[in-house]
Amino acid sequence: MLKVNPFNRLFIKLLLGFWLCSSLIIALVAMLPLLQLNQDRSPLPPSQERILQKMAEHIQQHPDLLTDKTLQRQNRGLTQA
Numbered sequence: 471m472l473k474v475n476p477f478n479r480l481f482i483k484l485l486l487g488f489w490l491c492s493s494l495i496i497a498l499v500a501m502l503p504l505l506q507l508n509q510d511r512s513p514l515p516p517s518q519e520r521i522l523q524k525m526a527e528h529i530q531q532h533p534d535l536l537t538d539k540t541l542q543r544q545n546r547g548l549t550q551a
Contacts, residue, residue, distance in 0.1 A: 514522075
């Protein structure tokens with residue numbers, strides 16, 4: 471008699487492949503918040519800190535750059551606090 475191995479069937483292989491891919495995608499999507507949390511807690515590189523500091527000093531020296539009313543309101547709220 472000829473034995474039939476169920477794993478040689480194309481349907482079973484495709485089904486297992488689909489389950490494997492689906493499981494991997496679900497696991498990766500579930501890990502995204504954890505990866506983002508770690509990224510948010512990491513310190514800024516020194517070059518970005520220098521750029522932000524220069525921008526802050528420039529805005530303090532030239533407050534007329536904040537022409538949008540929303541930005542002016544936020545600026546007033548920060549200076550009063």
